[in-house]
Amino acid sequence: MRRYGAIIFDLDGTLVHSAPDLHAAANVALTALGRASLDLETVTSFVGNGVGKLIERCLQATGPCSPDIQVTALAIFMDSYNANITTLTRPYPGVVACLTRLHESDIAMGICTNKPSGAADAVCDGLDLTRYFDAIVGAEDGQPKKPDPTPLMNTIAQLEMQGKKILYVGDSTVDHATALNAGVDFRLFSGGYLNAAVPDLRTAQVFDHWSEFCSS
Incomplete structure (x- = not known):
């Protein structure tokens, strides 16, 4: 080297x-919006292009994805994730x-x-x-x-x-x-x-x- x-x-x-903590926060956001939860493997496959894209993909996998819904979901996700950022990571x-x-x-x-x-x-x-x-x-x-x-x-x-x-x-x-x-x-x-x-x-x-x- x-x-x-x-x-x-x-x-x-x-x-x-870090996928377990990202997965947990994503499901907090989905549940708050009345969406079905996603499994760890699915959420992990969405990682790599930033949290905005992660949330967009989670929403698309569980129903409609409008800009307003995405903003709301991202805010819920970040609140949950920031509070538990190294709980499982x-x-x-x-x-x-x-x-x-x-x-x-x-x-x-x-x-x-x-x-x-x-x-x-x-x-x-x-x-x-x-x-x-x-x-x-x-x-x-x-x-x-x-x-x-x-x-x-x-x-x-x-x-x-x-x-x-x-x-x-x-x-x-x-x-x-x-x-x-x-x-x-x-x-x-x-x-x-x-x-x-x-x-x-x-x-x-x-x-x-x-x-x-x-x-x-």
């Missing part, structure tokens, strides 16, 4: 298994040991996620991960989201690593496309929410466990 100036990670489905096995090793090697590290910035900070704080990162870039209202390269380029700028060789690590087609659009190397964590079985990702370099990534 020393060949890279910085390593930047996606958050949900890459460093942390945990780092994947091997993540903490890997981050510790990389940090001790003085490799610059950042996070680039479609999760809202406040929520990304709260997850990292709640799981004691913030100390490993020099930049945590989340989604902001009105700003481009992945796979647009802007958030990743902003992360690189915050790390002051423009012009250096960068590695982006994620678990999805969105992350893969983001790396391609930004012109940086990519590694795929197969234990996340959208893995190498997806045709678009068959050419990606894949690792199955964080101990494998850290020793590469």
Whole structure:
């Protein structure tokens, strides 16, 4: 990993298994609107393009989805999620040991996620991960989201690593496309929410466990 100036990670489905908390909050919103609940597998399949898209997909799966309903559902979801943001969310096995090793090697590290910035900070704080990162870039209202390269380029700028060789690590087609659009190397964590079985990702370099990534 020393060949890279910085390593930047996606958050949900890459460093942390957050789907159970996202699932619980989504069902709180659906229940409040008189909708049927969705199972964990279904909600997990909706993760990756930000919470607005997550809620839109949940609504479309359970009935009509108008802009007004989506605004209401998103507000209920965020209230519930923010109150329980690390109730069930945990780092994947091997993540903490890997981050510790990389940090001790003085490799610059950042996070680039479609999760809202406040929520990304709260997850990292709640799981004691913030100390490993020099930049945590989340989604902001009105700003481009992945796979647009802007958030990743902003992360690189915050790390002051423009012009250096960068590695982006994620678990999805969105992350893969983001790396391609930004012109940086990519590694795929197969234990996340959208893995190498997806045709678009068959050419990606894949690792199955964080101990494998850290020793590469």
